[in-house]
Amino acid sequence: xxxxxxxxxxxxxxxxxxxxxxxxxxxxxxxxxxxxxxxxxxxxxxxxxxxxxxxxxxxxxxxxxxxxxxxxxxxxxxxxxxxxxxxxxxxxxxxxxxxxxxxxxxxxxxxxxxxxxxxxxxxxxxxxxxxxxxxxxxxxxxxxxxxxxxxxxxxxxxxxxxxxxxxxxxxxxxxxxxxxxxxxxxxxxxxxxxxxxxxxxxxxxxxxxxxxxxxxxxxxxxxxxxxxxxxxxxxxxxxxxxxxxxxxxxxxxxxxxxxxxxxxxxxxxxxxxxxxxxxxxxxxxxxxxxxxxxxxxxxxxxxxxxxxxxxxxxxxxxxxxxxxxxxxxxxxxxxxxxxxxxxxxxxxxxxxxxxxxxxxxxxxxxxxxxxxxxxxxxxxxxxxxxxxxxxxxxxxxxxxxxxxxxxxxxxxxxxxxxxxxxxxxxxxxxxxxxxxxxxxxxxxxxxx
Numbered sequence: 413x414x415x416x417x418x419x420x421x422x423x424x425x426x427x428x429x430x431x432x433x434x435x436x437x438x439x440x441x442x443x444x445x446x447x448x449x450x451x452x453x454x455x456x457x458x459x460x461x462x463x464x465x466x467x468x469x470x471x472x473x474x475x476x477x478x479x480x481x482x483x484x485x486x487x488x489x490x491x492x493x494x495x496x497x498x499x500x501x502x503x504x505x506x507x508x509x510x511x512x513x514x515x516x517x518x519x520x521x522x523x524x525x526x527x528x529x530x531x532x533x534x535x536x537x538x539x540x541x542x543x544x545x546x547x548x549x550x551x552x553x554x555x556x557x558x559x560x561x562x563x564x565x566x567x568x569x570x571x572x573x574x575x576x577x578x579x580x581x582x583x584x585x586x587x588x589x590x591x592x593x594x595x596x597x598x599x600x601x602x603x604x605x606x607x608x609x610x611x612x613x614x615x616x617x618x619x620x621x622x623x624x625x626x627x628x629x630x631x632x633x634x635x636x637x638x639x640x641x642x643x644x645x646x647x648x649x650x651x652x653x654x655x656x657x658x659x660x661x662x663x664x665x666x667x668x669x670x671x672x673x674x675x676x677x678x679x680x681x682x683x684x685x686x687x688x689x690x691x692x693x694x695x696x697x698x699x700x701x702x703x704x705x706x707x708x709x710x711x712x713x714x715x716x717x718x719x720x721x722x723x724x725x726x727x728x729x730x731x732x733x734x735x736x737x738x739x740x741x742x743x744x745x746x747x748x749x750x751x752x753x754x755x756x757x758x759x760x761x762x763x764x765x766x767x768x769x770x771x772x773x774x775x776x777x778x779x780x781x782x783x784x785x786x787x788x789x790x791x792x793x794x795x796x797x798x799x800x801x802x803x804x805x806x807x808x809x810x811x812x813x814x815x816x817x818x819x820x821x822x823x824x825x826x827x828x829x830x831x832x833x834x835x836x837x838x839x840x841x842x843x844x845x846x847x848x849x850x851x852x853x854x855x856x857x858x859x860x
Contacts, residue, residue: 484524486569488512491576495657495699498746498788500586501560509543509551509567509574519549529571530555533564533578560585562617562828579657580617582827589788590830592804596815596860599831602638604856610835612652612695613783613822613857617659621824621833623857624650624663631663631678634857636829644678652695652706652741652822656718664692664705671695671705671720684720694742694753694784698765704742704750711736713752713767726767731757734769741784741795741822745807751792753781760784760794760809773809783822788830795820795834802834802860817858832860 461469493507509528511519522545530541530553541555557563566578602621603610612624612631620641621634630645631653648667655661660681661674671685671692685692690709697703701718712727713736727736737756744750748765759775774781779798786792790807795817802820804812819837826833838854 483514484511485514486572486574489569489574500584505555507553511549522547527570529568531566557583592813600859602857605854607855610855611821613824613835614653615824615826616655622653624653651693654695656697656701664695693740696742698744706739706742740782743784745786745790753784755780785823785825787825795823834858
């Protein structure tokens with residue numbers, strides 16, 4: 413209408429002004445009218461209910477059933493096992509699988525046992541395994557292994573390896589447990605003269621011997637027959653060494669006041685403790701790969717998780733129960749108890765997994781206990797540098813026997829062979845061609 417008015421050749425300004433009111437009326441109509449130019453609807457459909465009926469419906473739902481997803485996810489399932497358990501030939505080994513859905517929710521109902529499969533590597537020809545449904549989302553795996561040895565166990569869910577799989581277990585011969593009822597003979601010496609103050613000592617899952625060659629600021633790795641395999645030198649006075657369930661190597665790097673975690677090739681993957689530790693000496697891990705460090709400079713034990721995050725601490729300087737004077741070696745038995753060489757107080761102290769004091773022993777025999785470990789029976793082996801002896805106590809701390817070891821510093825027990833490894837600082841008086849005597853320190857690892 414407006415375009416026609418403006419395009420008229422006969423129009424004049426007066427005529428246009430007379431049309432103003434009509435134009436305003438027409439434009440206001442177009443502006444204010446709600447034009448339905450597309451379909452419209454509300455996206456939310458709301459269901460309302462009377463309050464007096466609401467509770468009645470809720471109670472009825474529990475009788476009808478629940479809506480849930482029981483689609484099990486192999487990537488989210490977990491393995492739960494006692495890593496400190498001693499497993500023997502022809503004995504049933506049990507661990508659990510915790511089922512989780514693809515949404516990451518813990519399953520509360522069974523029915524998925526057929527999804528799981530157990531694969532064993534090793535001499536597993538005659539071994540048996542079965543999976544039992546606990547009907548609560550968990551599944552119990554029972555394995556009976558006929559022969560001693562080391563086995564790798566993988567758990568698959570619909571062909572996918574679940575978390576913490578594969579893992580290794582060692583099967584032992586129960587009839588062949590070591591008995592300390594006579595003289596302990598030296599079988600072999602390793603790295604004789606190659607080491608300078610070998611303090612830390614551990615045996616890895618392959619039977620290799622890991623040594624903190626402390627004054628040479630390196631870690632040496634030897635085969636079981638004493639051949640040098642590798643050497644890692646990214647340390648400053650390493651004092652103790654251990655391994656975890658993943659095969660990682662954990663070193664207390666005392667000179668740098670840190671803990672280093674190495675992969676199986678010896679490459680440092682992480683470091684922690686800087687600013688938290690003073691002279692870290694002894695080190696060990698528990699069944700959950702938590703790391704315990706004897707902090708010699710602060711007379712306490714610090715606990716970290718497997719990634720090096722601080723968890724807790726216990727102990728203080730002194731001679732009372734739960735106090736330390738220069739703690740050195742540390743180990744954990746199959747019950748999870750923490751056993752500490754309280755070197756300056758010439759004793760051994762035992763704590764529970766939370767660091768609560770349990771008992772003390774050895775102060776009537778020990779002088780300077782440095783190294784400590786446990787065997788398959790939880791007997792406690794202590795290398796006492798002050799008396800040149802290795803002392804053996806039962807799991808309650810009662811004395812069994814002892815044997816000679818020259819300036820014994822650290823000790824380790826190989827669960828596969830039941831051999832005892834001791835780092836010794838052997839000094840001998842030798843003579844040169846002028847017959848002038850001098851001391852020759854020959855540091856080595858002795859096998860008993």
